[in-house]
Amino acid sequence: MISSIAELIADRIGTMPAGERRAAQTLIASYPMIGLKTVAEFSTAAGVSSPTILRFVARLGFQNYPEFQSSLQDELAAQLQSPAIRTLNPPSPGGGTVSPMLEATLDNMRETFRHLSDKQLADIAARLADRRGKTFLIGGRFTDPLARYMAAHLAVIQPDVFHLAGQESMWRDRLIDMGKRDVLVIFDIRRYQDSLVRFAEKAHQRGVQIVLFTDQWLSPIARFARHVIVGRTAVPSAWDSSAALFVVAETLIGAVTRQLEADGARRIREMEGLR
Amino acid sequence: MISSIAELIADRIGTMPAGERRAAQTLIASYPMIGLKTVAEFSTAAGVSSPTILRFVARLGFQNYPEFQSSLQDELAAQLQSPAIRTLNPPSPGGGTVSPMLEATLDNMRETFRHLSDKQLADIAARLADRRGKTFLIGGRFTDPLARYMAAHLAVIQPDVFHLAGQESMWRDRLIDMGKRDVLVIFDIRRYQDSLVRFAEKAHQRGVQIVLFTDQWLSPIARFARHVIVGRTAVPSAWDSSAALFVVAETLIGAVTRQLEADGARRIREMEGLR
DNA sequence: CAAAATACGTAACATACGATACAGCGCTCC
DNA sequence: GGAGCGCTGTATCGTATGTTACGTATTTTG
Numbered sequence: 032m033i034s035s036i037a038e039l040i041a042d043r044i045g046t047m048p049a050g051e052r053r054a055a056q057t058l059i060a061s062y063p064m065i066g067l068k069t070v071a072e073f074s075t076a077a078g079v080s081s082p083t084i085l086r087f088v089a090r091l092g093f094q095n096y097p098e099f100q101s102s103l104q105d106e107l108a109a110q111l112q113s114p115a116i117r118t119l120n121p122p123s124p125g126g127g128t129v130s131p132m133l134e135a136t137l138d139n140m141r142e143t144f145r146h147l148s149d150k151q152l153a154d155i156a157a158r159l160a161d162r163r164g165k166t167f168l169i170g171g172r173f174t175d176p177l178a179r180y181m182a183a184h185l186a187v188i189q190p191d192v193f194h195l196a197g198q199e200s201m202w203r204d205r206l207i208d209m210g211k212r213d214v215l216v217i218f219d220i221r222r223y224q225d226s227l228v229r230f231a232e233k234a235h236q237r238g239v240q241i242v243l244f245t246d247q248w249l250s251p252i253a254r255f256a257r258h259v260i261v262g263r264t265a266v267p268s269a270w271d272s273s274a275a276l277f278v279v280a281e282t283l284i285g286a287v288t289r290q291l292e293a294d295g296a297r298r299i300r301e302m303e304g305l306r
Numbered sequence: 307m308i309s310s311i312a313e314l315i316a317d318r319i320g321t322m323p324a325g326e327r328r329a330a331q332t333l334i335a336s337y338p339m340i341g342l343k344t345v346a347e348f349s350t351a352a353g354v355s356s357p358t359i360l361r362f363v364a365r366l367g368f369q370n371y372p373e374f375q376s377s378l379q380d381e382l383a384a385q386l387q388s389p390a391i392r393t394l395n396p397p398s399p400g401g402g403t404v405s406p407m408l409e410a411t412l413d414n415m416r417e418t419f420r421h422l423s424d425k426q427l428a429d430i431a432a433r434l435a436d437r438r439g440k441t442f443l444i445g446g447r448f449t450d451p452l453a454r455y456m457a458a459h460l461a462v463i464q465p466d467v468f469h470l471a472g473q474e475s476m477w478r479d480r481l482i483d484m485g486k487r488d489v490l491v492i493f494d495i496r497r498y499q500d501s502l503v504r505f506a507e508k509a510h511q512r513g514v515q516i517v518l519f520t521d522q523w524l525s526p527i528a529r530f531a532r533h534v535i536v537g538r539t540a541v542p543s544a545w546d547s548s549a550a551l552f553v554v555a556e557t558l559i560g561a562v563t564r565q566l567e568a569d570g571a572r573r574i575r576e577m578e579g580l581r
Numbered sequence: 582c583a584a585a586a587t588a589c590g591t592a593a594c595a596t597a598c599g600a601t602a603c604a605g606c607g608c609t610c611c
Numbered sequence: 612g613g614a615g616c617g618c619t620g621t622a623t624c625g626t627a628t629g630t631t632a633c634g635t636a637t638t639t640t641g
Contacts, residue, residue: 037423038423041425042425045429048619049618049619050618051618052532053528053529056524056536057528059421060534061383061522062421064382064383067342068379069597069598069599071598071599079619079620080619080620081598081599081620082620082621083619083620085599086619095599096600097599097627104339107339108336108339111339132556132560133415133557136553137415144408152405173458175454176451176452177455179450180451180452180548183448183451184448266556268559268563269563269564270459270556270559272556274553277548277549277552278411278549281407281411281541281545281547282405285541285542285543288543288545289543323587323588324589325588325590344629345628345630346627346629354589354590356629356630357589357590357630357631358589358590371630
């Protein structure tokens with residue numbers, strides 16, 4: 032059952048030639064506004080020629096372009112009347128792989144933030160923004176990209192941000208640079224890595240403040256951590272989801288940025304200048 | 307402060323002559339759809355002549371009818387971007403001041419998945435699971451961690467998965483290994499990196515199938531991409547959010563895993579054995 | 582009540598828009 | 612490697628659309 036043009040496109044995009052597919056993607060990207068404009072505007076937006084646009088709408092089953100536009104308008108009108116509508120992506124029943132995953136992820140995030148107070152986040156942000164020490168970030172097998180992501184952003188707004196990459200021996204040697212003014216951000220979810228635990232313990236012994244991102248079963252590193260952020264990870268998949276932790280990380284990045292606004296803005300401008 | 311055309315009309319409808327007032331009322335009655343149609347349709351719907359419609363829009367301050375329509379469209383687009391979800395979603399229960407960051411992120415994900423059909427994801431998953439070629443992943447300055455995250459997972463369930471890291475010259479040389487059976491997954495959001503665009507173009511010329519993760523402004527790489535995934539990135543922060551793309555990536559990882567279940571399970575067991 | 586001013590519609594006009602014919606190109610399949 | 616097919620863009624065409632001029636109707640004002 033196909034009720035919306037968006038579904039129609041999704042259904043047939045596979046059988047379309049390259050040019051028309053670009054038209055389809057462009058339309059979906061800013062659905063449905065582009066389709067309400069003229070053929071010329073649509074075509075330049077998609078980077079194809081006008082006839083390709085017309086062939087595209089013809090392939091969707093419309094006799095001409097105005098008919099296509101009317102159809103889009105009707106859809107929009109219906110949508111505006113009952114705002115709760117879900118016509119774009121019907122709640123894929125049964126075998127649908129998307130919705131359960133998305134729903135679970137959204138739930139995870141809500142749950143994660145429910146157990147996370149503003150004060151906690153503010154404290155951690157303040158710690159990360161306090162520039163008397165250095166910031167180190169590291170993660171496990173699947174979570175190291177989160178550490179990198181956070182490091183990439185923090186490094187823009189402040190100096191002395193280091194992502195610990197490569198071999199274990201590499202970053203173990205960096206311990207010598209770490210002291211009690213420094214912060215170590217660790218991402219560790221099941222199955223917890225021994226190497227990370229050992230590393231965290233040694234860092235802790237040196238007085239390093241540890242901020243731990245982990246799952247609801249708590250990495251053993253929690254023992255040594257000054258701040259623990261617990262993210263829900265359960266999703267209907269063979270893998271655990273790090274999405275909730277990712278969002279917390281982004282939130283923290285935003286908070287730290289705000290705190291360093293004065294300094295940060297200058298740094299960012301300087302960096303822009305350097306590029 | 308007048309921000310919408312509807313307000314503008316309400317403001318001036320008192321000073322309008324009879325015919326134009328009828329036009330105004332007709333427009334308000336089925337706002338804004340009638341205004342997107344032709345002058346002729348508008349005029350018959352209002353029971354007046356075309357020139358009256360034109361005088362009406364002129365009185366509102368527009369130079370001509372198309373300009374008026376564009377304005378209506380912009381308004382609609384803005385309305386669609388921040389969906390009525392605000393009204394659907396109870397404003398964060400529990401009284402806790404949940405960060406607007408989280409709300410925006412959740413909205414972004416819902417919006418992102420609204421524009422993403424099951425079929426589209428299934429197609430991409432099938433392509434990634436098709437093990438006749440290799441899979442390469444790469445990302446931009448802030449999105450490369452997403453590429454790494456995806457690569458880390460895919461590499462567990464199938465061979466020939468490569469994350470392209472390091473210097474531009476490094477991965478440019480890998481082009482020689484790429485052919486038309488191979489897939490290149492690229493993450494690229496504003497501000498789009500020239501180096502990535504060039505790389506994508508060369509890969510495309512070699513017949514490599516490109517899967518692009520980008521934002522709603524569409525990286526120029528969309529030109530060369532076989533599949534384009536559009537994620538919303540707007541959040542109340544100095545940075546754009548990649549969280550929606552992250553969730554899509556996780557969803558894809560899950561889908562590919564399911565498709566490779568037979569092979570994948572064996573591989574995973576073997577790997578466990580090796581650890 | 583008369584006269585002027587304003588409002589409105591009819592009809593002619595020009596433009597910009599969608600549609601089409603055709604040629605070049607790349608791709609696939611013998 | 613060659614022949615055929617399908618896709619795409621350029622250029623052209625017809626037309627629907629917005630626009631304007633002008634005459635008639637209606638209201639307003641002295």
